[in-house]
Amino acid sequence: HILLNCPMYNIGYIKTVKKILECVCHRCARLRLQPGDHKYRKLTMIKDKFKYAWESCKNKVVCEYPDCETQLLPIRRHGIELFFDQKKVDNKLPRVPLYADQAKSILEKITDETCRLLGLNPDSSRPEWMIFTVIPVPPPCMRPSVHIDVANGGKGEDDLTHMLTNIIRYNNLLGKNESSKTAIEYKEQLQIHITTYIDNEVSGVPPALQKGGRMIKSLSARLKGKEGRIRGHLMGKRVDFSARTVITGDPHISIEEVGVPLSVAKTLTFPERVTSYNLDRMQALVNNAKNYPGARYVINERGRRIDLEVAKTTPLIEIGDIVERHMVTGDTVLFNRQPSLHKMSMMAHIVRVMPYSSFRLNVNVCAPYNADFDGDEMNLHMPQSYETVAELQTLSMVSSLLVSPQSNKPVNGLVQDALCGIRKLTMRDTFVNFEDMMDLVMCLKEFPVIPPPAIFKPIPLWTGKQIISLCLPDIDLTGNTLTHADHEDIFRSTTKDLNETCTRKAESEFYSATPTDSRVLIQSGIIVHGYLCKKTVGASSGGIVHIIYNDHGPRAACDFIDNSSRIVNAWLTNSGFSVGIGDALVSEITHAVFSSTIDTQLHKVQKTIESYHANELKPEGNFDCEQTKENQIVGLLAKARDSAGKTTLISGHPDNNLKQMVEAGSKGSVLNICQVSACVGQQMVEGKRIPFGFKDRTLPHFTKYDHSPAARGFVRNSFVKGLTPSELFFHAMGGREGLIDTAIKTAETGYIQRRLVKALEDITVKSDGTVRNSRDDIIQFYYGEDGFDGTAIEYQTFPTMMLSESELYSRYYNGIDSEYAQLKKDQELLRRVLRLAEDRWPLPLNIMRMIITVKKRAITRGLPDTEFTAEYIFQQTKAVVNSLRPSKLNINSEYNVSALFGILVSSILSSKQVLYVHKLSKCQFDYLLILIKEKYHRGLVQAGESVGVIAAQSIGEPAT
Ligand SMILES: [Mg+2]
Ligand SMILES: [Zn+2]
Structure with a gap:
């Protein structure tokens, strides 16, 4: 450290020092308020003491104590100089500088009691400690000398070293000439050097310059800003075990894979522990060290690291050793494209080692990364422990991030050629002969059971719809194509509902095809009619990908995208498509x-x-x-x-x-x-x-x-x-x-995104279901006021909401008055709460689809259906709805957090609907209730979910 010959201001504290000086008398160092003053009493109580003390003291011009009564001059600051302003006394008087040593002597006189009144804790922060008497000197490793300047003779020193020499020089000069006239000048110079050493960008202080005229990098410049230590080196930094190169498209690999160049695979390694199970395999890798697949290092149990590149003999490995083996096909890696605006910007992929030098990526996974192949580069990170691999595989795989909580819909779907082709392939007039059919079927991951051809004579022909149906798991869907217009509904079925009062479109149009084939119907994984387009097969809510994800899981959804896009691309390359x-x-x-x-x-x-x-x-x-x-x-x-x-x-x-x-x-x-x-x-x-x-x-x-x-x-x-x-x-x-405005917008929205994330990053769901920040302040008592995970939600229709009184009665009254009363009450609540012109609301688990599934499984065993009465249905449904009330919150309220979900269940599963519309057996009904209960709990958010970041990303990403 450097012992200063004269106290000096610290630029970081000068504002605070000035404020403290404005709170106390400059002679007796007592607070400018007297104990009798009503403001004085407040100081001992309120939280923001310092601010309050300063506000009430700064304007006093005279010490109010009768034994002092000193005239107090206002203090002004210019850069790093403090001085008394005498203008109010006499305009001609010069300003009187207040040097750090004087300021320090005033601060020293402040009693501990006054300190506490000001909100300072005298044990840990006496005000005079804010003034330098000793300058700490960082060790050389923080300011290493550089040897570039050899040509000019002599080694270059770090900026900080230069600054420290200047400080020492002026400090010594000051020490020798303490009483001479030049002392003041040295004092001011020393103050400037100490200031620029800490911060070279203080207004009112000339910045210290290096010989070439370059600004010297001060301590604060090292820390702050994007390139500073905090944001540049601690919060984000260059990392090992990563690779970056250009991406190119490859329609043959899965969306969950990434093609990795051989050169990258030979550079990145994974430390694999040798066990009795992999001993032979690992030894083979070590023997093959320099070739691929090989290994780069062996670390034995004593911690010795053998570099296989230079090792003269191939080491024999033992159980317990660690082999740093090359990346191989099948490894899990993290893949990323900047700007990483949402969690889908970093997803785990399965490696597929390939020749050439670019990362290969399936086009259908480009949407969440916002990537294309016009020169985009992406980063790949190799996990370095089994825990990391497990984490990636369970939390970050492309398939598990397929549905985004941002808008409760998938982020991936078919795009580009596959989309254009699937429309053409599923048109009514598209047929495929036997030879082509066999070729197309080879595109599937698993060889399917081939259906009989749609046309037998003169030659067997399959429809495109049959071929795409091979990719579909057992799902049911009704929907429209992009171009479907309402006036096409002329073929609307006229079948009447059980009570012949039904005039609603929704129920009667269920099975109807249109002249232009613009209505899509998929039953049990077979496309019955309608061609597929972006609305059904793209990244759309309620589309095929979404339904498969919800009903058959992430893997099945991924397989559908892979299979269908591969099959369509194979067909399209033969049939051809071009624009001219x-x-x-x-x-x-x-x-x-x-x-x-x-x-x-x-x-x-x-x-x-x-x-x-x-x-x-x-x-x-x-x-x-x-x-x-x-x-x-x-x-x-x-x-x-x-x-x-x-x-x-x-x-x-x-x-x-x-x-x-x-x-x-x-x-x-x-x-x-x-x-x-x-x-x-x-x-x-x-x-x-x-x-x-x-x-x-x-x-x-x-x-x-x-x-x-x-x-x-x-x-x-x-x-x-x-x-x-x-x-x-x-x-x-x-x-x-x-x-121009796209260029401006990107910079602005990027910053908005950063601020959003920074503000919300600590907000998570706790084990008790509440949403809290890092200080344990409760943000929400229940996540989203209903506790559902955004990814589990689909739009669902409340069947009763829009019904007239007579319609409700005819469709739902089944002789049980209490059931009907409840349904009416629910209808009232819906109309009051939702206040929408539509009866749809996002809720987990699609019950209508579950009913179809349950019916398909055709369970008929169990008790005879004679015991399956309306009363039984009503009681069972009620019991399930009541059991779904989560947590102790709102336990007494009828309208608790799961009220909407309860209404949905009890209206769809009302006794009349179950018996006459859905026509379930008792066994099917019981099974359905169990399913609902189980799936409901899966639809709730997990404790620990960073819902704050999700919220921030969900707003920030679409803005960009
Ligand atoms: Mg691009
Ligand atoms: Zn005084």
């Missing part, structure tokens, strides 16, 4: 139709402008005439483009490849089609039509004051037809703005 200029061209008739619609709209715009000039336009809402005119024009032009797009799409041939992709949901949108073949539309800058950049006009091509659509950025042509020079320029303007 021909798909963008429209017939002359279509062209004439949309041209005339655009013309009509342009005419209307012209009329609007005219009426504006004639002062006939009435302002709408809060807008003035000018704004009203602009709004109307933009509206009219948008309509022009949209209707042109619609015309193009409707008139497009079903074989149009662009249209096919849009219908499958794999690429492109209606807007894209419109812009390519009909009309590009209005270009916008800052939400307005193109503004006048030249004097009173947008471009020199137009006359001044021209507000017509063409002169303000309406692009009438399509991309196929080509843009005029001025249209091209407007389009470039709009496009540039888009580029």
